[in-house]
Structures are given as C-alpha cells and as structure tokens.
Amino acid sequence: MSADQHDRRLEEVAAFALGALDAAQIEDFREHLAGCKRCQDELNWLAPAVRALPEAVEQQSPPPELKVRLMEEVRADVAAAAEQTRAAERRERASSRKGFREWLGGLDIGGLTWKPLAGMAAVILIVAAGVGYLVGNGDGTNVHTTEVPQPNGIVAEVINEDGKGELRLTGVEQLPKGKVLEAWVARGEAVEPVEMLFTPDEEGNATTQIEDLEGVDAVMVTREPTGGTKVPTTEPFVEVPLES
Amino acid sequence: MTPVRREKAERLADEELMPWIAKKDPEAFEVFYDRHGGAGYSLAYRILGDRSAAEDCIQEAFISIWRSGARFDRTRGSVRSWTLSIVRNRAIDALRSKSGRAPKLTFDDDAILESRPADEQTEKEVLAAETAVEIRGALSQLPSEQSKVIQLAYFGGFSQSEIAGMLNVPLGTVKGRMRLGLEKIRGELAEGMA
Numbered sequence: 001m002s003a004d005q006h007d008r009r010l011e012e013v014a015a016f017a018l019g020a021l022d023a024a025q026i027e028d029f030r031e032h033l034a035g036c037k038r039c040q041d042e043l044n045w046l047a048p049a050v051r052a053l054p055e056a057v058e059q060q061s062p063p064p065e066l067k068v069r070l071m072e073e074v075r076a077d078v079a080a081a082a083e084q085t086r087a088a089e090r091r092e093r094a095s096s097r098k099g100f101r102e103w104l105g106g107l108d109i110g111g112l113t114w115k116p117l118a119g120m121a122a123v124i125l126i127v128a129a130g131v132g133y134l135v136g137n138g139d140g141t142n143v144h145t146t147e148v149p150q151p152n153g154i155v156a157e158v159i160n161e162d163g164k165g166e167l168r169l170t171g172v173e174q175l176p177k178g179k180v181l182e183a184w185v186a187r188g189e190a191v192e193p194v195e196m197l198f199t200p201d202e203e204g205n206a207t208t209q210i211e212d213l214e215g216v217d218a219v220m221v222t223r224e225p226t227g228g229t230k231v232p233t234t235e236p237f238v239e240v241p242l243e244s
Numbered sequence: 245m246t247p248v249r250r251e252k253a254e255r256l257a258d259e260e261l262m263p264w265i266a267k268k269d270p271e272a273f274e275v276f277y278d279r280h281g282g283a284g285y286s287l288a289y290r291i292l293g294d295r296s297a298a299e300d301c302i303q304e305a306f307i308s309i310w311r312s313g314a315r316f317d318r319t320r321g322s323v324r325s326w327t328l329s330i331v332r333n334r335a336i337d338a339l340r341s342k343s344g345r346a347p348k349l350t351f352d353d354d355a356i357l358e359s360r361p362a363d364e365q366t367e368k369e370v371l372a373a374e375t376a377v378e379i380r381g382a383l384s385q386l387p388s389e390q391s392k393v394i395q396l397a398y399f400g401g402f403s404q405s406e407i408a409g410m411l412n413v414p415l416g417t418v419k420g421r422m423r424l425g426l427e428k429i430r431g432e433l434a435e436g437m438a
Contacts, residue, residue, distance in 0.1 A: 020422065060298075
C-alpha cells in the first residue's frame with residue numbers, strides 16, 4: 001500500500017471510531033486495522049474522545065417509574081430462576097426419596113389414598129431441609145422453623161417452639177361457604193386432627209396452633225365442612241414434612 | 245452465593261459490581277442502575293428526542309446487561325463506557341428502525357474501540373477532565389461544521405456518506421471534519437489531565 005493510500009485509510013479512523021463508516025466498508029477497514037500499527041495507534045488516541053461524547057449530553061433525570069419497572073423485571077427473572085432451580089432439584093432428588101414415597105403411599109387414613117401426594121411430599125421434604133432453621137429465642141427456648149413452598153403459590157411455614165407449633169399459610173384461596181381449613185399431624189402411620197380449625201383472611205393468610213409437635217413427621221391441611229371432621233374427607237393441599 | 249447487601253454493593257467499584265450482576269444479584273444491579281441509569285437515559289433522550297422512547301431504550305439496554313452481565317470484560321474498558329455504548333447502540337437501532345434505515349451498528353465495533361488493555365485505558369483521563377463540563381466545553385469550541393458531523397454520526401447514527409449527502413459536501417470533507425473534530429476533543433481531554 002502506498003503512503004497516499006494509507007493516508008486515505010488514516011482519514012477513515014475517525015469515521016470508524018464514530019461508527020460512521022458505511023456498512024460495506026466496515027469489514028474491509030477492520031482487516032486493514034488488524035495489520036496496521038499506525039491506524040491502531042490513531043484509533044487508540046481518538047477512542048477516548050468518542051467515549052467522552054455521551055458525557056457531553058445535557059443530563060436528564062429518568063422517571064422513578066422506569067427504575068420500578070426495571071427492577072420488577074429483574075426480580076421476576078430472579079424468581080423464575082429460583083423456581084427453575086427448585087424444579088430441577090425436585091426432579092433430581094425425588095427419585096432418591098423413594099423410601100419416603102413408599103412410606104406415605106402406604107399410609108392408610110380412614111380409607112383415603114394418599115398416593116397422589118406421595119411424590120410431592122418427597123420433594124417437599126428435600127426443599128424443607130434447605131429452608132428449615134433453628135434460632136435461640138433469647139429466653140432459653142428453641143424455635144425451629146420449616147418453610148415449604150406448596151403447589152398453587154401457597155407457602156406453608158411450621159414454627160416449632162419447644163414442641164408447640166404454629167402453622168402459617170400464605171397465598172390460600174378463599175373458601176366456599178360451609179368450608180374450613182383443618183390441619184392434621186402424622187406420626188408414623190397415625191394421622192390425627194389438629195384441634196383448632198381455621199380460615200384464610202382477606203389476604204390469603206391462615207394460621208392455626210398445633211398443641212403438640214412431638215414426634216410429628218408431617219403436617220397437612222385439608223378443606224373440610226364447617227365444624228371439622230375426625231378423619232380427612234379430601235386430599236391435603238398442603239404437606240409439610242418435618243425433621244423428627 | 246449469598247446476595248450482596250445494598251450497603252456493601254454501594255461501596256463496590258463498578259468493576260467489582262459486575263461479577264455480582266453476572267450472578268444475578270438484584271441489589272448489585274440496582275446500585276449499577278443508580279450509578280449509570282441517569283447518564284444512559286440522558287444519552288438515549290439526546291439521540292431519540294422522546295422521553296417514552298428513551299425509557300423503552302433504557303429498559304431494553306439495562307435488561308440486556310442484566311441478562312448478559314457476564315459479558316462485561318474488564319480488560320476492555322470501564323463499565324460506564326461499556327454501558328453507554330450499549331445504550332447508544334440500542335438508541336441508534338431504534339432511531340434507524342423508526343426512520344426505515346437499516347441497522348448498521350454491531351457490538352464488534354465497540355469491542356475494537358474498547359480493545360486496549362485496561363492499564364492503557366484513558367478513561368481516567370476523561371474523568372480527570374471533570375467529564376461533562378470539560379467535554380461540553382470542548383465540543384462547543386469546535387467549529388460548527390466539525391461539531392455537526394460528529395453529532396450527526398454519533399448521536400444521529402448517520403454514516404459518513406449519508407452525512408456528505410445531507411450537507412451536500414464531498415465525502416473527503418466529512419472525513420476530514422470528523423478527524424479534526426475528534427483530534428481537538430482528544431487534545432482538550434489530554435490538556436485537562438495535564
């Protein structure tokens with residue numbers, strides 16, 4: 001390439017730096033740039049001037065709603081990713097929890113079949129293991145909380161304070177007339193009703209007290225007729241396995 | 245990875261923040277937006293001339309950064325210039341799409357522009373020049389014909405041939421004005437750090 005031809009190339013460095021080369025010239029110029037130290041030096045010299053151009057713009061304040069929308073999208077991404085991870089963990093670990101499924105599958109409660117829930121419960125046990133935590137209360141008592149996501153957006157939390165328990169649900173649908181929520185505790189193969197019946201408030205939160213959590217393997221919730229029942233008449237929609 | 249607390253994120257330099265964003269930490273991303281969202285929005289508004297379009301541009305650009313945060317390469321320059329180049333490309337693409345012009349910009353060009361090793365980067369030179377004020381001063385001191393071609397190219401996304409046609413001047417004249425204009429801005433930046 002003659003000196004004259006090269007000078008013409010050098011003239012194009014500024015246009016290239018500004019992104020103003022015509023589309024057909026860009027590839028050709030890149031090839032030249034890759035092997036031309038002088039043009040590289042020129043580009044390196046001019047590049048900060050181009051990078052400085054946005055700073056010369058009169059500053060505007062973005063509307064606060066823009067950040068709100070952006071962060072909503074970001075947090076939705078995080079939630080979706082977390083859900084994907086949980087789903088993958090469920091799939092991966094469900095198979096290794098066959099024993100628990102069999103245990104639950106063989107559970108005989110007033111003639112009801114619990115098998116449809118067995119797989120879900122096995123998965124939930126694994127999730128629960130990841131979210132359970134133990135804290136000291138400062139007054140000598142120990143509080144162990146087990147929080148387990150349930151199907152249909154419900155989150156169940158069992159708080160065990162020295163054997164006495166509280167079951168807190170969020171995201172519960174409103175009940176039809178004549179129905180209440182009834183909790184059950186499973187100890188081995190025995191299932192017993194929890195005394196205190198409960199209903200969700202307007203925001204879908206529902207809480208009941210569990211008198212005795214000693215030896216309880218799982219806490220479950222069903223929808224039952226007002227007044228409750230001695231044995232479950234519907235399949236549980238909440239299942240919280242507890243670490244014995 | 246335990247999420248970074250906001251107070252800690254605020255103390256991190258941009259380059260330290262990016263790995264947290266790559267690991268999908270929303271607190272880190274919020275701090276990142278707080279630092280560069282305003283400059284990005286100002287640039288998008290300058291290019292698009294419309295608040296709603298600028299908002300869309302920023303939403304798209306920052307979400308693309310969030311979703312591909314791992315793509316930032318600290319050897320290629322500062323986080324800020326990388327961010328603003330993404331915003332600029334999005335805005336120019338939107339402008340071209342609106343006006344029926346074919347998209348021309350590619351990330352590759354930015355990669356070349358940012359391709360010097362970090363220790364050679366003169367980003368600090370830019371910052372040392374009190375950025376906005378110095379640069380606006382440098383731009384305003386340019387002869388109007390030089391300022392015009394630079395602004396048409398950078399903020400308008402026009403190619404040198406398009407600019408030559410718009411201004412009805414030879415292509416060589418446009419090239420020369422671009423080069424002279426950038427040389428002067430670059431000289432001002434160098435003086436500012438001296």
